Amino acid sequence: MKIEVRVPMLSDSVASGTLLPWRKQVGERVTRDEVLVDLETDKVILEIPAPASGTLLELRLPEGAVVKADEVVAVIETSEELAAPVPSAQPAPAGKPESPVKPMAGVKTAMPAAVSAPVAPLPQAQQVIQPGETRREPMSRLRSRVAERLVAAQHSAAMLTTFNEVNMQAVNELRQRYKAEFEVRHGVKLGYMSFFVRAVCRALEQFPIVNAAIDGNDIVWHSDADIGIAISSPRGLVVPILRRAQTLSPAEIERAIADFGQRARETKLTLDDLSGGTFSITNGGVFGSLLSTPILNPPQSAILGMHAIQERPIAENGQVVIRPMMYLALTYDHRLIDGRDAVQFLVAVKAALESPEPLLTHD
Numbered sequence: 001m002k003i004e005v006r007v008p009m010l011s012d013s014v015a016s017g018t019l020l021p022w023r024k025q026v027g028e029r030v031t032r033d034e035v036l037v038d039l040e041t042d043k044v045i046l047e048i049p050a051p052a053s054g055t056l057l058e059l060r061l062p063e064g065a066v067v068k069a070d071e072v073v074a075v076i077e078t079s080e081e082l083a084a085p086v087p088s089a090q091p092a093p094a095g096k097p098e099s100p101v102k103p104m105a106g107v108k109t110a111m112p113a114a115v116s117a118p119v120a121p122l123p124q125a126q127q128v129i130q131p132g133e134t135r136r137e138p139m140s141r142l143r144s145r146v147a148e149r150l151v152a153a154q155h156s157a158a159m160l161t162t163f164n165e166v167n168m169q170a171v172n173e174l175r176q177r178y179k180a181e182f183e184v185r186h187g188v189k190l191g192y193m194s195f196f197v198r199a200v201c202r203a204l205e206q207f208p209i210v211n212a213a214i215d216g217n218d219i220v221w222h223s224d225a226d227i228g229i230a231i232s233s234p235r236g237l238v239v240p241i242l243r244r245a246q247t248l249s250p251a252e253i254e255r256a257i258a259d260f261g262q263r264a265r266e267t268k269l270t271l272d273d274l275s276g277g278t279f280s281i282t283n284g285g286v287f288g289s290l291l292s293t294p295i296l297n298p299p300q301s302a303i304l305g306m307h308a309i310q311e312r313p314i315a316e317n318g319q320v321v322i323r324p325m326m327y328l329a330l331t332y333d334h335r336l337i338d339g340r341d342a343v344q345f346l347v348a349v350k351a352a353l354e355s356p357e358p359l360l361t362h363d
Contacts, residue, residue, distance in 0.1 A: 003052045005036060005074040007067050010046075014271060017041040019065045019073065024056050036074060039067070042145035044274060045235070045267045054078035142235045153296045158334040161293040162342050166350045168309050168324040171195050174356050186251035192306075193229070193257050194250035196281060198359045199352035200304060201225045201246040204279065207345040211278045213299045214336050220299075222278040228297060229257055230282035233264035239280060239297060240264070240273040249362035285309065285326065294331045301336050304349070305329035 010017070017039040024036050030050040039046040058075040067073060129135050139147070153159070175190055182190040204211045204225050213220045225246045228239040240260040242253065263269050280297045285308040294305040307327045313320050328349065332342045352359060 001078045002057065003054065003076045003078055004072045005048065005051060005076060007039065007048065007069050007071045007073060008046060010041065010069045010271070014041045016066050016068045017046065019061060019063055019067060020045070021063045022059060026056055026059055028056050030054065030056055030076060040140065040142070041271070042142060044238075044269050044271055046271075048073065050076060052076055052078050140235060142238075146236055149298065150295050153298050156298065157296050157301075159296055159331055160334045160339070160342070161329050161331045162339070162346055163291070163330075164328050164346045164350050166326050166328055166353045167314070168326050168353070170354055171356045172324055174360065178360065182251070186255070188251060188254045188258055190250065191254055191257075193281075193283070194253040195353060195356055195359050196304070196306060196349075197227055197229075197242065197245050197248075197253050198250065199349045199356075200227065200279065200281065202352050202359075203345050203348035205246070206348055207341050209337055209341055210302045210332065210345050212336060213278070213301050214333065215299065219336065224278070226276050226278045228277035228280035228300070229260060230280060231261055231264045233267070233269075235267065238264050238269060238274060239277065240269055241275070241277045243276075250360055279303070281306065283307075291327045291329070293329055296331055296333060302330060302332040302342070302345075304346075305331070 007017070018041075020038040020040055022037045024030055024034075030036065030053065032051070032053045033049045035047045035049050036056070037048050039048055054076045056074060057077040059073070060075065061067060061071075061073050065073075171192065175192075179190045182188075208221060211222050211225060213222070224244045227242040227245040229242055230237060230239050240263075242248070242256055245253065248256070260269070260273070263273075277297065277300060280294075280300055280303040282294050282303060283306040284292050284294075285306050289307050290310065291307055292305055294303045296303055305328065307329070309324045309326045311322050312325045314323050314325065315321075316323070328346060330342055330346045
C-alpha cells in the first residue's frame, strides 16, 4: 500500500517552509516515526517523520523546495512484495550499518547532529574566502524573516528609547552568597536573568500599559507577563517565550532559560515556544555590548536591553566609589506608551535590582 508523506500543520503565523537535505533516498527502508527530512520555517526547524514503515518509493520534491502545510513531499510503499526487488531494502537490519537517525517514536535524542548540519557547520566551513574572491549564498528563511520583521517594526511603530543605569553590586553580592546553595537545591545555576525577569514582572504590574499592545484601533491588555527571551542560535536570533513569568520562581526561570538555550542550539524549539509574548528582554552584554537601542518585537510595545557590567566610578553618599554598573535601555512604542510611563517603568526595574532580596523569594 502506498502511504503519502505530508507536511505537518503549521501555525497561523507560518505559511510555508523550505525542505532541507533528505535524510533518506528512494529505495531505502524507513521505519515509522523515523525523520525523513527537516523543514525550515521562518521560526523553527520541524521534523517530517515517516507515517509508516516500508520502502521510500518516491521523493515528490527536492531539497530547497518551498512547501505548505499538508502538501505531499514523498511516498512510502508498505507492501513487502513490491519492496523486495529493491536491493537496498533487502538486507536484514543486523547486516546493515546502523543509521545515525533511527529513533523510536517520539525520541529525538539522536537528532542534534543531523538537524544542525545544514544550518550551522556548513556556513562556518565556508567562511574562508580566497583573496580577491567573493561568495554569495541565499539568506536562511529565519534570517530573511528577522530582517523583514525588523524593518517592518521601524516603519510601523513610533519607537523611542529611554536609558538608565543600575548598580549591580547588591545582585552580585546576593549571587555570591547563595549561588552554591541555589545550585545544590535546584540543580541549576543562579544567573542574572532570573533577577531581571522578576524585576520586569514587578514593574509590569505597576505599569500594565508597557505590557499592552496595539491592534488596529484597539489596545489589547494582557493579564500575564509572557516574556520573550532573545537567544542567539546557530540559525540566528530566536525569542522563545517564558509563559506567565510573574508566577515563576527564580529556579523555574533559570531552568526554563537554560532549556531554551540548549534547544535553540539543537534547533529543537517548537512553534509554540516562539509564539505569543507580551514583552521581551535581550542581553547584548554577553557579547560585550556596553550600550545599544533594541528594536521592538511586534506586536509587543516594549523591549528591555541589558548590557555589559563594567566597573565605573560613581558618587555614593558623597564619596566616589567603584561599582559594577550596567546600562539599561527600554525601547517602546510611543503611540501607546507615554514617556512618563516608560521612564518610571525603567526606574522601577532599576529600584528592584538595587534592592534584590525580594526577587529571590517566590511570592
